Amino acid sequence: xxxxxxxxxxxxxxxxxxxxxSQIVSLNNDNFMVDCGEGTQIQxxxxxxxxxxxSRIFISHLHGDHYFGLIGLINSFSLLGRKQDLHVYGPxxxxxxxELQLKVADNHMSFDIHFHTIxxxxxxxxxxxxxxxxxxxNHRIECYGFSFAEKPAPRKLLIDKVQxxxxxxxxYASLKAGKDYITPDNTVIPNAVLTADPPAPKSYxxxxxxxxxxxxxxxxxxxxxxxxETTYLDHLRDLAQFRFHSxxxxxATIAQKAxxxxxxxxxxSSKYDTLDEFETEAREVFPNSHLALEGVCYRVL
Amino acid sequence: xxxxxxxxxxxxxxxxxxxxxSQIVSLNNDNFMVDCGEGTQIQxxxxxxxxxxxSRIFISHLHGDHYFGLIGLINSFSLLGRKQDLHVYGPxxxxxxxELQLKVADNHMSFDIHFHTIxxxxxxxxxxxxxxxxxxxNHRIECYGFSFAEKPAPRKLLIDKVQxxxxxxxxYASLKAGKDYITPDNTVIPNAVLTADPPAPKSYxxxxxxxxxxxxxxxxxxxxxxxxETTYLDHLRDLAQFRFHSxxxxxATIAQKAxxxxxxxxxxSSKYDTLDEFETEAREVFPNSHLALEGVCYRVL
Numbered sequence: 001x002x003x004x005x006x007x008x009x010x011x012x013x014x015x016x017x018x019x020x021x022s023q024i025v026s027l028n029n030d031n032f033m034v035d036c037g038e039g040t041q042i043q044x045x046x047x048x049x050x051x052x053x054x055s056r057i058f059i060s061h062l063h064g065d066h067y068f069g070l071i072g073l074i075n076s077f078s079l080l081g082r083k084q085d086l087h088v089y090g091p092x093x094x095x096x097x098x099e100l101q102l103k104v105a106d107n108h109m110s111f112d113i114h115f116h117t118i119x120x121x122x123x124x125x126x127x128x129x130x131x132x133x134x135x136x137x138n139h140r141i142e143c144y145g146f147s148f149a150e151k152p153a154p155r156k157l158l159i160d161k162v163q164x165x166x167x168x169x170x171x172y173a174s175l176k177a178g179k180d181y182i183t184p185d186n187t188v189i190p191n192a193v194l195t196a197d198p199p200a201p202k203s204y205x206x207x208x209x210x211x212x213x214x215x216x217x218x219x220x221x222x223x224x225x226x227x228x229e230t231t232y233l234d235h236l237r238d239l240a241q242f243r244f245h246s247x248x249x250x251x252a253t254i255a256q257k258a259x260x261x262x263x264x265x266x267x268x269s270s271k272y273d274t275l276d277e278f279e280t281e282a283r284e285v286f287p288n289s290h291l292a293l294e295g296v297c298y299r300v301l
Numbered sequence: 302x303x304x305x306x307x308x309x310x311x312x313x314x315x316x317x318x319x320x321x322x323s324q325i326v327s328l329n330n331d332n333f334m335v336d337c338g339e340g341t342q343i344q345x346x347x348x349x350x351x352x353x354x355x356s357r358i359f360i361s362h363l364h365g366d367h368y369f370g371l372i373g374l375i376n377s378f379s380l381l382g383r384k385q386d387l388h389v390y391g392p393x394x395x396x397x398x399x400e401l402q403l404k405v406a407d408n409h410m411s412f413d414i415h416f417h418t419i420x421x422x423x424x425x426x427x428x429x430x431x432x433x434x435x436x437x438x439n440h441r442i443e444c445y446g447f448s449f450a451e452k453p454a455p456r457k458l459l460i461d462k463v464q465x466x467x468x469x470x471x472x473y474a475s476l477k478a479g480k481d482y483i484t485p486d487n488t489v490i491p492n493a494v495l496t497a498d499p500p501a502p503k504s505y506x507x508x509x510x511x512x513x514x515x516x517x518x519x520x521x522x523x524x525x526x527x528x529x530e531t532t533y534l535d536h537l538r539d540l541a542q543f544r545f546h547s548x549x550x551x552x553a554t555i556a557q558k559a560x561x562x563x564x565x566x567x568x569x570s571s572k573y574d575t576l577d578e579f580e581t582e583a584r585e586v587f588p589n590s591h592l593a594l595e596g597v598c599y600r601v602l
Contacts, residue, residue: 012376012377012380013377013380013381014342014343014346014377015346038339038340038342038343038369038370038373039339039340039343041315041339042315042339042340045315045316062402062405062406063406064372064373064376064402064406065376068339068369068372068373068376068402069339071365071369072339072365072369075313075365075366075369076313076314076315079313079314080314093401093405096401097398097401097402097405100394100397100398100401101363101365101369101398104363104394104398104442105363105364105365105442106441106442140407141405141406141407
């Protein structure tokens with residue numbers, strides 16, 4: 001199960017009760033946080049997301065609306081007595097900034113933080129559940145997007161057939177892993193007879209802050225869902241270019257060219273009180289475009 | 302006119318829709334901010350306080366719940382195109398922390414920030430309107446309280462008498478400053494005949510985070526209003542001592558011994574859902590004790 005909950009969908013300055021960027025990527029029992037603008041810990045309370053489930057935090061870049069809430073979140077984790085390790089990924093000098101603030105407060109931390117400084121594109125996490133990679137986006141300062149890909153689930157046993165052919169329990173794990181079964185009289189039963197395909201592994205990419213750049217395409221090609229910023233409507237295409245941001249149609253074009261299934265849009269400029277037009281414009285290019293709304297959990301299908 | 306608006310009255314961890322410490326001290330046309338916990342800029346929006354009026358920010362100490370919102374506020378000031386200078390007062394290494402975060406974001410700031418590192422007790426501001434002083438409190442790390450004292454206003458002209466005695470306009474300023482008037486025939490008219498006392502200058506002190514410590518008394522003696530933290534109810538007196546915080550009765554005792562007129566209480570522990578008992582306990586010692594409630598403006602009388 002892969003799902004994304006939006007905690008903040010606004011750019012730079014808080015406005016219209018919209019908050020700076022933060023998302024929770026839920027992968028089975030784990031919660032990953034992506035970016036952590038100021039007030040994110042309060043958004044977690046508002047939306048009743050269990051802080052203790054957050055095992056890893058990924059920070060795309062060091063503009064304040066993407067990380068000013070991190071130190072407060074870490075501080076609260078400790079005050080609340082967190083025990084489990086926390087892994088934090090982000091560009092330098094994030095580690096220096098956080099450690100300096102912890103040091104001057106002279107706090108005893110209740111848990112260990114492992115910093116992973118991002119210096120290049122590549123794999124950040126690769127475990128039995130998923131692979132998390134980072135990729136460069138085209139922003140004013142060093143900035144990374146993050147892709148989350150589930151590992152294939154084990155094949156599903158067709159239990160009636162497995163029992164009819166008297167496959168021993170000890171071989172079930174091998175069946176799930178795709179192996180054929182050889183009966184005691186040496187008949188080969190192809191795996192496909194005994195198992196069915198598991199649900200396809202899901203994929204999601206967070207494309208961070210970026211101007212329109214097709215170099216993102218290989219990193220997100222064919223993904224089930226992507227988030228791509230749409231700071232501006234398309235009439236501000238020149239301003240977007242100048243500020244290293246994107247418009248609705250640009251995000252939708254990336255989604256369409258990458259052949260993804262669904263586009264979430266966010267990082268809305270505080271110029272905009274209402275957001276309906278973002279969907280209208282994007283859908284002219286890529287019909288399955290949606291506003292990333294705060295508090296909503298988008299399941300990746 | 303001296304008044305205090307509470308933006309946050311909770312300690313450490315946000316809870317029960319209470320926010321970390323921040324206050325606005327309004328002095329005629331100027332707004333001073335005292336402490337700036339995470340989310341303070343959103344509280345400013347919630348309570349419709351004009352950010353452009355904030356000329357000086359005083360940070361008591363570098364525990365996160367007292368300053369994590371500062372960088373976001375400064376960042377937003379710049380994004381919103383602030384032009385006027387900002388003065389920031391606080392212990393080292395506040396300046397280093399803020400400047401490092403501004404540097405990594407590679408932002409062009411729209412205004413100048415003047416940092417004033419606090420290293421000792423003394424006068425921070427002394428102008429025609431007021432005197433702001435800082436004084437040490439007894440906390441786990443270096444921590445300062447701030448006192449705000451209005452300058453005496455000019456004496457009030459008794460305009461009927463002034464005109465009857467044909468005092469020239471050019472002498473009005475001297476009358477307001479307390480001088481006697483000498484008529485053309487050398488009669489001395491005592492100032493008290495021509496003017497009345499102005500309203501008494503008001504005073505307010507923010508006593509920051511502190512354990513019970515009577516060394517605060519000389520800094521706040523006779524003040525019109527003080528804020529003193531009451532992290533805990535009195536049954537947790539030992540815990541308060543251990544954590545360098547105060548209880549209701551301790552704050553009220555300070556108020557009573559200092560001979561102040563009114564006590565505001567805040568920095569409530571997230572243990573407490575309701576706060577009524579804070580007033581009940583404190584008023585047993587010092588009757589004019591009040592909860593510092595978020596969004597409320599307390600005029601100093």
